[in-house]
Amino acid sequence: DGVVHPAEREMLVRIARGLGLPESQIDQLEAMLRGAHGGQAGSQRSSAQQNDDAYKVLGVSPSISDAELKKVYRKLMSENHPDKLAGRGLPESMREMAEDRTQEITNAYDVIKESRARNA
Template identity: 80%
Template sequence: MLFAIIFGGLIGYAVGRFPGFLVGAAIGAFLFQRIKQRLIGKIQNLQAGFIESMFAVMGALCKADGVVSRDEIQMAETMFARFRLNESQKAMARDAFNRGKSPDFDLDAELNQFLQSTGRQPAFLQMFLQVQVSAVAADGVVHPAEHEMLVRIARGLGLPESQVDQLEAMLRGAHAGQAGGSPNYSTGQQLEDAYKVLGVSPSVSDTELKRAYRKLMSENHPDKLAGRGMPESMREMAEERTREISHAYDVIKEARKTAS
């Protein structure tokens, strides 16, 4: 704001000396506040649209197998707490979830609306898909009907099917790392999933591997996403994503070190 006041004042001074400086400074301050208000409003609208579309699509996804179970409804409620939604946001999320469950819900139209509101930013789209994968697989398992719906959602967002595989691999890795996680999650499966998380093949060079890792970390940095309008309540999930990316990179590096 200080810059806007000084800049406006200098322009005013060039035109009308000291009186012009005062008028210019006042105009600069006024314009700064208007721009600031518009920017805040834009971010708030983006965040509201993110939450509404997120829960609407979640409702449709939970009904992918033909019925919405009590556990899936509880999962949605858990998401309210995880994303630290206030009461008005919770009400909006519930309405959106119920709208997504309705027989006449237009999934493609909802996804298109989300694309428009987010400016098709890749990291936002990936975060949206990550929420949907996490929602249907709290137990670490994605069922066939749910996977098919996730692929449809990915395509609707303009993302490749490999993004679904990447997120499911990330989910398996996170679930296996928890106490009492998947006992059948072998070292070979862990390494295979690590490559999927980074989106590279096992044949890539160490240089290419590092490049892919750094690119993903940069794209998914929580501060960068927050600056683009990601709701602060979703920072935890963004941080989880970067941790899983980092963990996958470590798994691959260790495997290559052992094999050499």
């Protein structure tokens, strides 16, 4: 339904902890789900909204430097890579979710880079 209820969130936090993932990734996942169920096509959303969503997906502030942004991007990609998660015991059924997450991270990073290049 696009809404993460408190009981669902608590379950996600327990699963994340069991996999050794920080709770901040749950926040990022919630942002991703809100974007997926927001009822807005990507081309219809304003670039400002796309930028805001991209920063939320990466869990960073718009004031972050380019170097720090790249560092966070690489860290998130490493933490969420489907092959690495599979090595930590992630069930195969969750591999698609991990692949979606890495795609979301990459898309968010690309949106921010493109926005910064336009505004430079």
